[in-house]
Amino acid sequence: DRHYPLRRQRQMCIRDRSYTLYIPSLLLTNLTFPSDRICINGDSNGGLLVGACINQRPELFGCAVAGVGVMDMLKFHKYTIGAAWCSDFGCADNPEDFKYLIKYSPVHNVKKGKPYPAVLLNTADHDDRVSPLHSYKYLAALQTELGSEPYQENPLLIRVDTKTGHGAGRPTSKIIQEQADIYSFIALSLGLNWKD
Numbered sequence: 001d002r003h004y005p006l007r008r009q010r011q012m013c014i015r016d017r018s019y020t021l022y023i024p025s026l027l028l029t030n031l032t033f034p035s036d037r038i039c040i041n042g043d044s045n046g047g048l049l050v051g052a053c054i055n056q057r058p059e060l061f062g063c064a065v066a067g068v069g070v071m072d073m074l075k076f077h078k079y080t081i082g083a084a085w086c087s088d089f090g091c092a093d094n095p096e097d098f099k100y101l102i103k104y105s106p107v108h109n110v111k112k113g114k115p116y117p118a119v120l121l122n123t124a125d126h127d128d129r130v131s132p133l134h135s136y137k138y139l140a141a142l143q144t145e146l147g148s149e150p151y152q153e154n155p156l157l158i159r160v161d162t163k164t165g166h167g168a169g170r171p172t173s174k175i176i177q178e179q180a181d182i183y184s185f186i187a188l189s190l191g192l193n194w195k196d
Contacts, residue, residue, distance in 0.1 A: 127164075
């Protein structure tokens with residue numbers, strides 16, 4: 001199994017080789033805006049990275065947009081074609097894999113105590129690759145843990161595209177609408193001004 005060594009390192013990759021390592025360095029050297037002006041964005045496996053990063057270091061981001069993300073790493077193999085990803089991620093039914101998956105599964109690692117950035121989850125009601133229930137479950141976890149906390153002033157939202165799937169093959173009008181919604185959300189969340 002060529003992926004087996006990588007399964008154990010995925011949490012380390014999220015922690016050390018992603019946004020959560022490099023953004024503090026950029027902030028210290030004044031190479032970027034303050035963290036409340038930084039947006040993290042990713043789709044599919046990138047959506048998983050977004051969820052894991054904002055769970056682990058919510059203070060690093062002003063805004064997060066996760067599209068069609070694999071958010072439940074303990075049950076992904078039970079939905080649609082998720083079983084085919086067990087060679088990449090491992091399978092929570094295996095106790096050894098469970099120990100690694102639980103460390104970064106976005107649905108299972110939402111934590112109270114710190115405000116999260118503004119969050120927009122994008123999913124599609126006909127996605128047969130990454131079931132929309134991943135996004136639904138993650139939003140439910142965010143709302144349950146943070147929604148009534150007085151310090152959570154940023155919105156925790158979901159956008160569900162109808163009559164579309166994982167991304168490819170969508171009509172141009174759907175792509176334009178989604179991108180307009182995403183850029184508007186980012187601009188409002190980060191307090192950006194449009195310049196013509």
